[in-house]
Amino acid sequence: MLELDDLHVGYGRTTVVHGATVHVPEGGITAVMGHNGAGKTTLLRAAVGLLAPSRGRVLLDGDDVTRLRPHRRVRRGLAYVPQGQQSFPQLTTAENLQLVADTRPRGRARTDELLDLFPALREVMSRKAGLLSGGQRQQLAIARALITEPRVLILDEPTEGIQPSVVAQIERTIADLTSGDDLSVLLVEQHIGFALSVADRYYVLASGRVTSSGDGGDDSHATVRAAMAI
Amino acid sequence: MDALFAQLFAGLSLGSVLLLAALGLALTFGQMGVINMAHGEFMMAGAYTAFVVQSVVGDAGLSLFVSLPAGFLVGGALGVLLEATLLRRMYHRPLDTLLVTWGVALILQQLARDIFGAPNVEVRAPGWLSGNVDLGLLQVSSARLFIIVLSVAAVVGLGVLLKTSPLGRRIRGTVQSRDLAETVGVSTRATDRMTFFIGSGLAGVAGVALTLLGSTGPTLGTNYIVDAFLVVVAGGIGQIKGCVIAAFGLGTLQAAFEYSTTASLAKVAVLVVVVVFLQARPQGIFSVKTRSLV
Ligand SMILES: Nc1ncnc2c1ncn2[C@@H]1O[C@H](COP(=O)(O)OP(=O)(O)OP(=O)(O)O)[C@@H](O)[C@H]1O
Numbered sequence A: 001m002l003e004l005d006d007l008h009v010g011y012g013r014t015t016v017v018h019g020a021t022v023h024v025p026e027g028g029i030t031a032v033m034g035h036n037g038a039g040k041t042t043l044l045r046a047a048v049g050l051l052a053p054s055r056g057r058v059l060l061d062g063d064d065v066t067r068l069r070p071h072r073r074v075r076r077g078l079a080y081v082p083q084g085q086q087s088f089p090q091l092t093t094a095e096n097l098q099l100v101a102d103t104r105p106r107g108r109a110r111t112d113e114l115l116d117l118f119p120a121l122r123e124v125m126s127r128k129a130g131l132l133s134g135g136q137r138q139q140l141a142i143a144r145a146l147i148t149e150p151r152v153l154i155l156d157e158p159t160e161g162i163q164p165s166v167v168a169q170i171e172r173t174i175a176d177l178t179s180g181d182d183l184s185v186l187l188v189e190q191h192i193g194f195a196l197s198v199a200d201r202y203y204v205l206a207s208g209r210v211t212s213s214g215d216g217g218d219d220s221h222a223t224v225r226a227a228m229a230i
Numbered sequence B: 001m002d003a004l005f006a007q008l009f010a011g012l013s014l015g016s017v018l019l020l021a022a023l024g025l026a027l028t029f030g031q032m033g034v035i036n037m038a039h040g041e042f043m044m045a046g047a048y049t050a051f052v053v054q055s056v057v058g059d060a061g062l063s064l065f066v067s068l069p070a071g072f073l074v075g076g077a078l079g080v081l082l083e084a085t086l087l088r089r090m091y092h093r094p095l096d097t098l099l100v101t102w103g104v105a106l107i108l109q110q111l112a113r114d115i116f117g118a119p120n121v122e123v124r125a126p127g128w129l130s131g132n133v134d135l136g137l138l139q140v141s142s143a144r145l146f147i148i149v150l151s152v153a154a155v156v157g158l159g160v161l162l163k164t165s166p167l168g169r170r171i172r173g174t175v176q177s178r179d180l181a182e183t184v185g186v187s188t189r190a191t192d193r194m195t196f197f198i199g200s201g202l203a204g205v206a207g208v209a210l211t212l213l214g215s216t217g218p219t220l221g222t223n224y225i226v227d228a229f230l231v232v233v234a235g236g237i238g239q240i241k242g243c244v245i246a247a248f249g250l251g252t253l254q255a256a257f258e259y260s261t262t263a264s265l266a267k268v269a270v271l272v273v274v275v276v277f278l279q280a281r282p283q284g285i286f287s288v289k290t291r292s293l294v
């Protein structure tokens, strides 16, 4: 589905990710874990096309999309929820969703479905996104990404700084979405417990390298903790 | 009393011309951080478009209504050409764009000289715009009244476009966060190009309007570009609200100074006022926390 193949990514002269290979197969959740500054966000930014890798390839459905601009990757079924509850702060919640729905033939109908999934957003439709709470903004960001009906959803720390009840809701939504084979999720998480409870496969990233990977079985906890301690 | 109203009208009239000239700049400068010195030459191109259209169409009234959209298209096309060939590589490098577009401006002036000759050309105003209108309190030039209406229509049109249309949402989204816009599926390059098309098209419209006030020459634009930038900077970059207030404010100020001194002294006085104002409020009339339009 999505393959990050030996990616080397950095900023200017400094390389941050040194040859990471991550495979996101069809269906299910693939988790990437690692400490602060390990290069998780950098890796994801290369996956969506905001950063150009100095080496390596990004494959989507087997096609090389390394040189494709982000909006073209979105058209091919990639969606990205960046870290930090980003939104268009001066646009209202409704406009944030509409902006994306505009680009899709089924956008409007899809927006209604997503508002049923995130009813809290209905109450704040006419409020500027910059004025929403962090939890509301994260729900907006996830709903906005899902309007494009992606086949691969990339989530960068979706539960960071969010109250437990909303985390639980986001967790449920992710689990629901991936119950079929229509959507694969690439999830970056710091909370090992949460990540391993939902993930089918995991990778551990340390200092820009994959140091451990496996499936989310019972012994994965200990393995991941050991890998992250390096 | 009459003199006061006459002054006020002169200010409004000057303000509306400034507004037409500055509106497109507010868009291109505000959104992309591009200092387009050729904006004035896009106005000049609009004015010559009116001249060409009139020599083809003949009738002054009809030609005005053909010229307005034609000037928009000509200005817009020039803008897109400039954007696609040169500016695309220079976003948010104001100094580079300043130099490059200044060069483009000189080339366009020379091009106009080669095509239309150095002497100014005249575009006839339609009969119903050549006299005065009686507003009760005073007689005003109908051409100037027309330009005031046109500038208000341009502001309202642009506002509605930005506020309610899909393109408007894309433009505002791209200004607020380019990366985010790209990753939710918006082609920010196509959006930039459309923004430049509209901004430059508005310059073309301004040029057509200017033919109603005087003759058209290759350096028509140079008379307006500095004032237009003053309006954009004083209004708060990228702010249409601020742009409107600054245009009418500066227009009124200039008219008032002109009344008591000479035109060139008035220009200096206005410049001083703007500089002092920007010392006190560097962000312009409206502060720009996130650089947003509307
Ligand atoms: N725009 C940038 N310019 C230069 N260096 C950067 C930039 N963004 C990140 N870095 C550096 O790259 C390294 C990896 O950052 P990255 O954001 O990918 O980490 P992360 O694993 O996502 O961390 P966190 O868990 O805190 O989000 C860090 O050392 C960081 O300082």
Ligand SMILES: [Mg+2]
Pocket: A040, A041, A042, A083, A156
């Ligand atoms: Mg990160």
